[in-house]
Amino acid sequence: MTTRASRKQEFVLPLGNDEIRIIVSAQRRKSMRLALTKEGDVDLRIPLGCSKQEVLTFVRKHEDWLLRQRHEFHQHNRQQQSGVYVRGRELPWEISALDEFLVTDHAVWVPADWSQAERESALDQWLRAEAKTEYRLMIERWWPAFADFAEQRPTLRVKKMRSRWGSLSQKGYINLNLALMQMPEALMELVVVHELCHLKHFDHGPGFKRLMTACLPDWRQRENELKAFSRLIRY
Numbered sequence: 001m002t003t004r005a006s007r008k009q010e011f012v013l014p015l016g017n018d019e020i021r022i023i024v025s026a027q028r029r030k031s032m033r034l035a036l037t038k039e040g041d042v043d044l045r046i047p048l049g050c051s052k053q054e055v056l057t058f059v060r061k062h063e064d065w066l067l068r069q070r071h072e073f074h075q076h077n078r079q080q081q082s083g084v085y086v087r088g089r090e091l092p093w094e095i096s097a098l099d100e101f102l103v104t105d106h107a108v109w110v111p112a113d114w115s116q117a118e119r120e121s122a123l124d125q126w127l128r129a130e131a132k133t134e135y136r137l138m139i140e141r142w143w144p145a146f147a148d149f150a151e152q153r154p155t156l157r158v159k160k161m162r163s164r165w166g167s168l169s170q171k172g173y174i175n176l177n178l179a180l181m182q183m184p185e186a187l188m189e190l191v192v193v194h195e196l197c198h199l200k201h202f203d204h205g206p207g208f209k210r211l212m213t214a215c216l217p218d219w220r221q222r223e224n225e226l227k228a229f230s231r232l233i234r235y
């Protein structure tokens with residue numbers, strides 16, 4: 001059994017645009033050792049009898065490493081804290097006192113012990129279920145305007161897509177991006193109407209544009225909003 005002599009000291013050091021708290025423990029050891037704690041502070045172990053000047057020199061020598069670590073720490077933190085978009089509203093993650101997953105108008109509630117991956121996967125499942133209902137209702141609402149152009153209403157498929165918001169297949173499917181659930185309803189509607197217009201016009205020519213204008217007079221403005229919004233969300 002060994003006992004370890006240990007003394008702790010703290011000081012704050014300016015580093016780049018950042019300030020970093022350094023917790024120094026003097027121990028019976030031969031060399032200095034630097035690590036970042038979970039809280040983003042620096043844990044520095046030094047041999048007994050080291051001067052403050054030696055400590056500062058050592059820290060300065062490892063400034064680049066520290067800056068990198070801090071940058072990663074901040075990024076990770078931002079990911080943990082920043083909210084998610086649901087129907088065009090940014091909702092924060094909140095810890096549920098009831099220990100359950102729940103989406104309200106004001107927050108996405110999650111059990112305290114869930115990892116970020118667990119949160120995202122539960123939200124994904126929830127969004128998918130909502131999307132199936134909401135996209136279907138939106139298609140049903142617009143169907144009377146398009147019923148003459150097709151024998152049958154296309155079948156909805158909700159997909160995760162990187163490059164498209166929606167598409168209409170010749171085989172009778174309307175594919176809609178899951179990410180539209182993160183957007184305001186007016187933008188989801190824009191994509192649904194756009195795809196339904198392809199039942200009559202396969203290209204984006206003048207006929208297509210006239211039909212779009214007849215359905216949604218402000219469709220061009222909505223397209224600009226869609227572009228702007230797509231930069232806010234992750235998909």
Ligand SMILES: [Zn+2]
Pocket residue numbers: 194198204
């Ligand atoms: Zn198109």
